[in-house]
Amino acid sequence: MSKSIISADSHITEPPDCYTENIASKFRETAPYITEMDGLGDVFVIDGMPAPIPLGLVAAAGLDPKDIKADGVSFTDLHRSGWDPKARKADQERDGIAAEIIYPTVGMVLCNHPDVEYKQACMQAYNRWLQGYCEAADGRVFGLGQTAVTSVESAVHDLEQMQKMGFIGVMMPGEPGTEFDYDDPRFDALWEAAVGMDMPLSFHILTSRGSGLDANRGPKINAFLQIIRGCQDVMGMFIYAGVFDRHPKLKLVCAEADAGWVPHYMYRMDHAYEYHRYWMKAPPLERKPSEYFRENIAMTFQDDYVAFQCKDMVNVRRLMWASDFPHSDSTWPRSQQVLADQTANLTEQERDWVCHDNVAQWYGIEVH
16 A cells, blocks of 8 residues: 555543543433443443443454453553543554544444433533544544434534534434434435535444344344444435435445445345335435445445455445454454455555545545
């Protein structure tokens, strides 16, 4: 590769005071916090959620797979750069990464919180904390804000505030906090605002109801194979609902759901529209569903050999490689070897696109 590498999907580790010190006073007593629990080690406790969040998987990057565990881990055992911006550069350089697009960790779980007002307060607290983290990271991280989408009007305001705070996009919850879903035309004002501000909208795995690692049949590991379904459902909803006909410049990011499945998914979408749109009551579209996917949706992935092999069956300008640091699925600190092995069939131009240009142009950032 002739250009520096940007991770299109990396994460932070929310520190113990992320929410308690930044949340609105009304929610100070119930803000998410870290405590130690017998048998579980340190956990994040979120009021209104059925189970605490063990910290073992949130920063397991670099561990031997047989040493990865969910429980029995202390916050002090985690990668310091997950919460200390001054430590981030060293971990980036060890992995050969020039910059990262930043997603939350606990914030992913909060996307599924049943209390929309509480969820919004937590996300605003996170945005305040993340702003300081990004500002202190010497231009090597770029943050995505969070919103609970309590209403169309409030979400538009949230995007405006995020842009003022220096964020380059927004991580959306898999389901909005409104009584109607994202396919409803009442959301058009939000999509118009996102286009006007050039703020891509990211939908990350594990942020939709029923898409967690506890939603499985058979052995628990089977759940790993279904976590991309939430993202697929969102992408299909936007396409079939004609959102991109009304807003052709709207940018979506399908985050951490891999991309090797996309060629068949696009084919399947076209087949469904051609054969079944009448009896299944799909609205008329100006183009084939696959054409919207190719143009309006970018995919992030870290360890997806298949995605590189089928790059000619998708839009290679919408593939964005990521390291997923510091999570357990991360390629850190062996990203260079992973990329050398998996991009062997790409030209230098294609490698630069996937590892630098695509994400830089999608978000309008400059990284040297």
